[in-house]
Amino acid sequence: MTNAQEKPSLSYYLPTDVTYNKNIPTPESVLGHEVGKWHVTHDKLVMYMKELAKSSDRITLEDRGKTFEDRPILLLTVTSTENHQNIESIRQKHVSLTEKSGANAQITNMPIVVYQGFSIHGNEASGSNAALLLAYYLAAAEGTQIDNLLKNTIVLLDPSFNPDGLQRFAGWVNMHKSEHLISDPQDREFDEAWPRGRTNHYWFDMNRDWLPVQLPESRARIKTFHRWMPNILTDHHEMGSNSSFFFQPGIPSRTHPLTPQMNQDLTKEIATYHAKAFDKIGSLYYTEESFDDFYYGKGSTFPDINGSIGILFEQGSARGHVQESENGLVTFPFAIRNQFTAALSTLAAATNMRTTILRYQRQFYENARKEAARTQAKAYIFGDEKDAAKAYHLAEILKRHNIAIHEVKNDVTVSGTKYKKGASYIVPRDQRQHRLINAIFEKRTQFQDSLFYDISAWTFPLAFNLSYNDLTSLGNAGSEITDLQAPTGTVNGAGNYAYLFEWNEYYSPKALAIIKSKKLRAKVAMKPFTLEGVRYDYGTIMIPVQNQRLNAQEMKKFLNYVAKESHLNITAVSSGLTEGIDLGSNNFEAIGNPKVAMLIGGPITSYDAGEIWHLFDQRYEIPLTKLDMRNFDRMNLSKYTHIILPNTYSLSKSHTSKLKKWVQNGGTLIAYRNAVRYLNQHKFMKLDIKKTGIDAKNVSFEQRRDHNGAQVIGGAIFNTKIDRSHPINFGYLKDELPMFRNTTVFVNPHEKSYNNPIQYTNSPLLSGYVSEENLELLKNSVPFQTTRMGSGRVIAFTDNTNFRAFWYGTNKLLMNAIFFSGMM
Missing domain, CATH: 3.30.70 (Alpha-Beta Plaits)
Structure with a gap:
């Protein structure tokens, strides 16, 4: 590690086995400081990448759109000058490996395609700062080694997956940096203000959006991914300061069953290149002990269902410029160098394993075609005869993943369900993205492992509350939809x-x-x-x-x-x-004129709050005032008809007293997830919450974490029966509603049945993992309750109805709570 007070230099980072072209600008010559002295802001990052592209014929720069804060979403394509002259032909030949037309393609002289992406969590900033070095190295390094790399590799360099979050975090740590660096973990530099820089503008964790593709940054990178079908995609992150450096594979038993074993074998072989590089510089590392490859909505896992190899890197974080840790001082330059080292070792592995990995990609799609030919179900049909827009939005996701969809030729009834032309779609399973289609539509309730780094279920038709069925033929399929159009209204x-x-x-x-x-x-x-x-x-x-x-x-x-x-x-x-x-x-x-506010900051979970903000602002264009808990005691609440309390465990005594008084005077309080426990504890409403207990009599010290982890509901889908006459359920056609759950708050039903308009069924599990103990507690429990309190009303949801912006199927529950609360 560098000395905390030493000024970083290029010689600390760069390999010395090559020379560097002096006509290529160094980062310092453009930024005004060396990499690692300050956290680079996104505007400076953009400025440097533009200068590099001007100076090097190895680089082309693409602006793929804007973030919510109008920052550019850049991509650098880096390869040899000769490859650039034939880049479109190279791309088409490469993509042909995923089609029947590429079955006999000559891969011996075909470049490998590597997508290298950085800092999807904005406050894990060593990645994007390492991207400065990687871009410089690829542009300026000279010699036989780099010539061979550029001849045989197309590098798609995404220097900042999360421009808005990176900018927010850089501003925070730079404004708190001392001239003489402070490494005390209690310093304000390491304690970001809410909502912190991890997330994008609407406080989403964008490393969960690779499959749903609901955010502009995701849409840009997914479009690039499917345009190029890269062979390797790397995703550079940070973790706790006391950790070293992690690279995949992750825990073997937590790999999704749809991912081929060869994917994991190749990941393990690539890991030997990382190990060799880290041994050389003396940095500690580990592998196969944490993280997983299960949820396909993560950057390191999404490639695995697309014939690619996703690789997660996690660097022990300085969380600023230097911080004390169990491994000594973690400096920002040290973290950057490790990320840069992993980026170079990835390229070394790609170059040396090129033909093997290209063959794997071709074989992946050949096997997928064979699987599709064997399956009895030839297609999926999905839709909603009364909700064309919701069905359209699922079709939109499929199109973003280059999945072919067809219109329904005529109205058709399948297994008693009517599918209406114009509000339904057919997805043939015999197509290139056969395995991805399976991942999107499947329901899975059996698992090798009981621990999950993220959610265990995401079945999209259930998330959208759409009817869907298997089809044994394509007889009802109309034309393929090449230009998907949103439903019109009149x-x-x-x-x-x-x-x-x-x-x-x-x-x-x-x-x-x-x-x-x-x-x-x-x-x-x-x-x-x-x-x-x-x-x-x-x-x-x-x-x-x-x-x-x-x-x-x-x-x-x-x-x-x-x-x-x-x-x-x-x-x-x-x-x-x-x-x-x-x-x-x-x-x-x-219907009244609702004036809605939401509590944010302090103990409120920013993800949940951001999902609600996004729903109001982007989907429904309903004004939503965000009330920061820091100033809550001084605020006038009388102007608001509704206040939303996202996931939280507790509020202060004064905040609780003020909120109670507002409800009693006629306000409607809508609370989510663990806030339900808070409502019960502070007598906003009386709920019969079930006690959860785990028998740990025969659990060893070594087993304790896995035992406790198995009781977590990380995210699964459960069925409810609903009373459609209750205003909370207005707009729903069926008597059943799939709901997403990631809490263990189980509420017994009210004694009066009409006060239980949403209730889990006696066999509620539709998709995902839940322990037997929790499943028993969930049966016949209720995810919704409401009661009067003085002149006002309290509404409680144990579950997140707005999860990650793609749980379209339950968004209307919140809207019903807003518009129809007075009728409950």
């Missing part, structure tokens, strides 16, 4: 009495929010009815024409705008006389 019919739209569509809450923002009156149907031959379900929204701020002509024009913006149809009707409740009935309840 106003149907003519009439000056009222307008109606159903609550089933995903964007119905957006439509209602726009209408209420215009200060128009709207009502919700508490019972079904039939009008002009159309049956309208619970939750149908009615906008009367008379006595509104807009005249009839203005109203129709405005609602046309609402329909288009919200991708749904609105129907004009000319009479209020129905079969069932008439439009003037008291069973149509007036």
Whole structure:
């Protein structure tokens, strides 16, 4: 390790077995400081990469889009000048290895493709700072060794997976850096302010978004991945300061069964190159003792289901510029050098194992085609006859993964489920991405291991609450969809009495929010009815024409705008006389004008809060005020109708007292996950929470962590039965609803059955891992309860209804809690 007060220099980092082109700018010549003296900000990182691209004919620079904060999402393609002149031909030949057309392709002279990505967690910054060195080395190094590397390798260099988080973290640690470096772990430099720099703008962990692809940074890198189909993808992270350096493979028993054994064997062989490089510089390391390759939504695992090899690197973090640890002082330059060393050892392995890895990629897809040919089920069909937008968004994800989808030729019924043309899709299984399709659609409840680094289930049709079935033929498949179009919306019919739209569509809450923002009156149907031959379900929204701020002509024009913006149809009707409740009935309840806030900061989990913020801001365009707990005692809460309390274990006594008073005066408090325990403990509501206990009588000291870990519900999918007449369930067509769960908060049902509108079934497990003990506790428990408190209301969800922005199927539960809380 470098001395904490020593100034870092290029000679500390760079290999000495090559010479360097003096016409290529060094990082210091552009940044104004040497790598490792300061944490590079993203704007400076971009500036340096642009200068390198100008100076080197080995590099082309691509701006692939913008983050939420309008930062560029850069990619450097690095290879020899000769390869650059034929880059598109090389790419096409390489991708052919994944197709039938590449079965006889000559791979002996084919370059290997390596995607090297850095710092998807913005406060794990040694990766992106090492990317400065890697880019310089690849541009400036000269000699036979580098010529051979560049001739035989296409390097896709992604210097910052998370530009917004990197910028946030760099600002924090740089502003707290002392001239004479402080290594005391209690210094403020190492204690970032909430929400910290790990996440992106909306506080998402982007290393969980490789499969859902909901964020702009993810969409850019997934597009690059599928365009190139790289052979190796590296993902550079940091971990606790007392750790050394980890490289994969991870724990063997925690590899997803769909990943071929050869993938793990090659990962292990590549690891010998890392070990040799780290032995040379004397840095400690370990492998196969932690982390896993199970959830395909992580950067180091997503490649494994795509014929590639994903490799995770974890460096013991300085979390600033230098910090004390069990291994001595961890300096920022030391962490950067280790990341840079791993980047070079990856390229050494890629060059030496090139033909073996290229053959593996080709064999992966040959085997996938054979598996597809053998399977009885020839396709999946999915959809929702009343929610075209939700089905569209799943189709959108599939298209982002280069999965072929077809329209449904005509309305069809499969196993009693109706699939409507325009709101349903067919996915043939005999295609290149056969294994990825399996990973997206499968339900799995049997596992080799009972511990998971992340979630154990992500079955997408269940996440979207879509109907889906196997098909034994493609007879109902229409044309392949090459240009997927979002559903359109319009106003149907003519009439000056009222307008109606159903609550089933995903964007119905957006439509209602726009209408209420215009200060128009709207009502919700508490019972079904039939009008002009159309049956309208619970939750149908009615906008009367008379006595509104807009005249009839203005109203129709405005609602046309609402329909288009919200991708749904609105129907004009000319009479209020129905079969069932008439439009003037008291069973149509007036909808208020919600003013929503959310508590953030302090003990609140930023991931959960960010998911809610993103849902309101990006999906439904509903204003959401974020109330920081630091200032909560001084805030005026009377302007808010609803306050959301994301996952937390506790609030202070003064915060609790203020929140109680606000609820008693008429506010609605909506709490999630472990906040449910807080509500119970502080008498916001009375809940019968089951006690959890683990028998550890025959557990050894060595086994204790695995024993306790097996009781964690890291993320699985469970079935519920729902009462569709209850306002919390408005908009749901079926009597069952799959829910995602990652807590062990089990609530017994209320004694009055109508107070249990959502209840887990007696056989609730749909997909994922849960221990037998927890499964027994979960049976017939309730994930939702609500009660009056003074003039206000308290609503409790034990489960996250907004998980990682792709759990579309339960997003509406929160919207129902906002718009219909007064009717509960």
